[in-house]
Amino acid sequence: MLRAADTGDDRLQLRLDAESKSLLQRAASYRHKTVSQFVLATALEEARKVIRENEIVTLSGPDWTVFYDALTNPPAPDAALREAFARYKKATG
Structure with a gap:
């Protein structure tokens, strides 16, 4: 499956402090991903979760x-x- 970080043309920029960047780099290395790949994958996972919580109704x-x-x-x-x-x-x- 192609990932947006590998194929996309859009860019998202953000500013963060050195401690936050270091934390993201450390976490990304555990997943064997670049920081961009790690941030994108994590953000997309959270986005899907938020959408599910707000758009899907589950009934007993x-x-x-x-x-x-x-x-x-x-x-x-x-x-x-x-x-x-x-x-x-x-x-x-």
Whole structure:
């Protein structure tokens, strides 16, 4: 698999103190990577984790059953929902 650090044209610059740079160099050497490869791989891993935490919904078994039932057997619209839909239609249409 090609890595972005090997094939990309975009550049990301950052400033850091000597201690932070030394720490990154040390960690990168343990992984047998350049600092750029190490930072990119670590940042991408964290980015995927943050996206998963914020974009993927996981439901327990009982919650899934309630959710699925609401999708497959939705309740009939009540007066408030009909009124809201009428306002929406008027505003958008």
